Amino acid sequence: MNTRELDIRVSRKGDLTIVAPRGEIDAASLEAFRRTVEPLCSQPVPRLIIDCRNVRFINSTAFGLLFHFHSQCVGRGGFFALQNVSKKIASIINILGLQNVLLVNPDKDGINAAVQ
Amino acid sequence: MEVPATVRLSVPGDPRSLALVRSIVTSLAEDAGLAETEIGKIEIAVDEACTNVLEHAYRGLSPAPPIDLVLHVTEDTFSVEIIDHGRSFDFEGYRLPTFPDHWHDGNTRGVGLYLIRNCMDSVTYRRGKDANRMLLKKKLTANPSAPPGGKELPA
Numbered sequence: 001m002n003t004r005e006l007d008i009r010v011s012r013k014g015d016l017t018i019v020a021p022r023g024e025i026d027a028a029s030l031e032a033f034r035r036t037v038e039p040l041c042s043q044p045v046p047r048l049i050i051d052c053r054n055v056r057f058i059n060s061t062a063f064g065l066l067f068h069f070h071s072q073c074v075g076r077g078g079f080f081a082l083q084n085v086s087k088k089i090a091s092i093i094n095i096l097g098l099q100n101v102l103l104v105n106p107d108k109d110g111i112n113a114a115v116q
Numbered sequence: 117m118e119v120p121a122t123v124r125l126s127v128p129g130d131p132r133s134l135a136l137v138r139s140i141v142t143s144l145a146e147d148a149g150l151a152e153t154e155i156g157k158i159e160i161a162v163d164e165a166c167t168n169v170l171e172h173a174y175r176g177l178s179p180a181p182p183i184d185l186v187l188h189v190t191e192d193t194f195s196v197e198i199i200d201h202g203r204s205f206d207f208e209g210y211r212l213p214t215f216p217d218h219w220h221d222g223n224t225r226g227v228g229l230y231l232i233r234n235c236m237d238s239v240t241y242r243r244g245k246d247a248n249r250m251l252l253k254k255k256l257t258a259n260p261s262a263p264p265g266g267k268e269l270p271a
Contacts, residue, residue: 024138027167028131057138059163060231064224088156095157095234096227097215 005029008036016047016111024057034065041069046078049111053084063096070102079114081106117147123187129180131170137185138163141196148189148256157235158194158254164228165198165250173202173248184247195253204248207241 006029007022017040025033040048048069052058058066066082073080081103085093093099103114123144127133141162145155166183174180181201188195210229218227233239238253 024135026131026134026138026163027170028134057159057163059160059167060227061167061225064219064227067219068224088152091153091156092160092231092235095231098219101216101219 006032008033010036010040016049017043018049018051020051020054022054025055025062026057026059027061030059030062030065033062037065037069041072041076041078041080043078044076046073046076046080048073048078048080050080050082051084052082052086052089055086055089058089058092060096063093063098066102067098079103079111081111081114117144117189119148120188120190122189124185125187126182126184129170129174129177129182131167133183134163134166137166137183141187144187144189145194148194150194150254150256154254158196158252161232161235161252162196162198164232165196165252168205168228169198169200169202172205173200175203177202189256192256193253194256195251198250198252199247201247204243207250 005023006025009020009022011018011020019037019040021033023029037048037050040046050066070080083105085105090099090104093102093104098104103110106114121144123140125137125140127137138159142155142159145158150158162185166185169183170180184199186197186199188197207229212230212233213223213227232250232252236252237255238251240251242249242251
């Protein structure tokens with residue numbers, strides 16, 4: 001059976017936590033993604049960037065989870081953004097009406113504004 | 117690729133099969149000359165349809181039956197039929213969520229069929245005694261810049 005593991009790297013840059021998944025976030029890998037990211041959203045003031053440059057696919061449940069994480073982070077006075085999102089994934093974000101809810105591919109000014 | 121082309125496959129009823137299904141679907145869609153965003157829409161529509169089979173039609177079944185797929189490419193249409201051997205569902209009764217209210221109301225699930233309908237040009241569902249069939253079609257001549265939603269869906 002063709003299974004593709006989801007590899008998730010977590011690093012810190014100043015007060016930002018960068019989560020960099022590599023692979024596909026689907027029904028088989030969703031729990032691994034949730035287990036890694038959820039505790040990071042429970043920090044006192046979570047400031048998370050999900051670096052999607054190596055993410056080839058995200059399913060609908062994972063998009064729902066991203067919104068949930070976004071709400072958690074913002075609710076704690078923090079920040080949550082998706083960086084390096086491909087055109088293909090961005091088009092699904094638009095269909096789901098998340099383009100004005102999630103912070104997607106912000107530039108430095110966008111990140112600074114959100115952090116403040 | 118010579119058209120018409122047909123690919124038939126049967127995969128185990130297991131989430132770990134989804135990557136293989138997506139891989140075959142995207143490969144065939146690339147061969148058909150579809151744009152990247154259109155390939156992405158077909159890929160997620162097929163994935164959501166198969167995920168719904170696993171989470172709903174096959175819920176509680178052990179071992180879960182396989183999922184059968186028939187991919188068919190003609191000069192003007194890319195179609196994928198997803199055939200399951202589990203419980204059927206009320207396709208016509210499904211109420212489409214509205215966004216972004218759906219998210220703000222605290223829901224994180226329940227958008228698979230919405231995505232399927234909005235990513236494909238036509239979606240039909242047929243219940244059967246031994247199998248249920250969801251047929252997804254994408255016109256190869258469809259304008260990729262057309263906005264999603266608002267399409268007339270055949271019954």
